[in-house]
Amino acid sequence: MKDKIYRVFASWFYIGKIPFAPGTFGSASAIPLYILTGEHKFIFIPMVVILFSISIPVSSYIERRLNRKDPSVIVIDEVVGQLVAISFFSGLDMLSVLLSFILFRFFDIIKPPPASLSQSLEGGWGIVIDDIIAGVYANLTLRIFLYIGSANI
Numbered sequence: 001m002k003d004k005i006y007r008v009f010a011s012w013f014y015i016g017k018i019p020f021a022p023g024t025f026g027s028a029s030a031i032p033l034y035i036l037t038g039e040h041k042f043i044f045i046p047m048v049v050i051l052f053s054i055s056i057p058v059s060s061y062i063e064r065r066l067n068r069k070d071p072s073v074i075v076i077d078e079v080v081g082q083l084v085a086i087s088f089f090s091g092l093d094m095l096s097v098l099l100s101f102i103l104f105r106f107f108d109i110i111k112p113p114p115a116s117l118s119q120s121l122e123g124g125w126g127i128v129i130d131d132i133i134a135g136v137y138a139n140l141t142l143r144i145f146l147y148i149g150s151a152n153i
Contacts, residue, residue: 003065009054009076010062016075026075027104030082031097038086048083052128055080060123070119070127077131081108084135085142096146103138112137 008014015029016022037044055076062074085104086097107115108131115133119126 006058006061006065009058010074012075012079016073022072022075023078023108024105026078027082027101027108029075030079030086031101033079033083034086034092034097038092039090041088044083045087048080048087051076051083052080052132055128056124058124059127060125063123063127074127077128078108080128081131081135084132085138087135087139089142096142099145100138100142103141104134107134107137107141 011017012026012029015025018025033047034044037047058076059074063069063071066073082101082104085100086092089096092100111119111130111134115130115137118129118133121129
């Protein structure tokens with residue numbers, strides 16, 4: 001039973017089993033969570049913290065079970081990273097949400113330091129932390145874009 005529950009969460013309800021671009025689909029699957037709860041910080045932020053807390057042991061377990069470093073079936077890290085990318089915003093329009101998605105995927109793929117260094121961490125920490133860092137980079141970049149876009153020059 002534990003194995004099945006961990007597989008469901010690690011693959012984010014089997015999205016990680018999609019044969020092409022599972023990370024992209026995992027990231028995209030976080031957007032409905034934001035749409036449903038993003039305006040309700042008392043729900044959204046605890047949800048992100050809980051998912052982060054779950055993602056570490058779940059990712060560690062599946063990595064050990066599959067005997068592969070950061071297997072692509074694990075996409076809960078992408079979900080959490082994307083949620084970090086859109087955290088602490090109010091009233092984002094869909095274009096801004098889409099931009100957060102593009103920015104998150106960009107930073108997740110190129111892995112600028114310290115994201116690239118975090119992959120040397122053991123188990124779930126190495127799987128998840130680089131996505132958290134990519135989410136922070138995407139969040140900050142989106143804030144800059146929104147600030148520049150709202151400036152009356």
